[in-house]
Amino acid sequence: MWGTRxxxxxxxxxxxxxxxxxxxxxxxxxxxxVSSCDTITTCNANETMCKTTxxxxxxxxxxxxxxxxxxxxxxxxxxxxxxxxxxxRPVSCCNTxxxxxxxxxxxxxPRSLAGTLxxxxxLLSLHL
Numbered sequence: 530m531w532g533t534r535x536x537x538x539x540x541x542x543x544x545x546x547x548x549x550x551x552x553x554x555x556x557x558x559x560x561x562x563v564s565s566c567d568t569i570t571t572c573n574a575n576e577t578m579c580k581t582t583x584x585x586x587x588x589x590x591x592x593x594x595x596x597x598x599x600x601x602x603x604x605x606x607x608x609x610x611x612x613x614x615x616x617x618r619p620v621s622c623c624n625t626x627x628x629x630x631x632x633x634x635x636x637x638x639p640r641s642l643a644g645t646l647x648x649x650x651x652l653l654s655l656h657l
Contacts, residue, residue: 552602553626554579560597563632572602579629580606581621596632 551574557566572579580603583596606622623629 552577552579552624554602555600555627555629556602557598557600560584560599563596563598566598566600569627570602573604575604576602578603578606578622578624579627581629581632583619583621583632598632600629 552572553569554572554576555566556568556570580601582599584598603622607620608622609619621629621632
């Protein structure tokens, strides 16, 4: 009888209380290679997204041919359209622990390639 009296309040407390665990993201405030961005940060309570920004190889010095990224915790994150043409700094967003392990989506997806070819083909035919 006493066991049930003690167990019931404990069960109610366990189901009613919400354990808040902060999100963890990989962070690197300055552009570094994807493999070098390995610092794990526990985000603030209002930062519910992990954000990754991929920098164009042409815009980051030194020009080593590696993808360069910045990663952070974010309270707001707007991802880039991976099919967008002309993006020099694509952004990706995610919301689970350590989900930003890789770089942002690149514009080299098959759909992007098809879209680019679709736009370029008429231009090439003008010169033939």
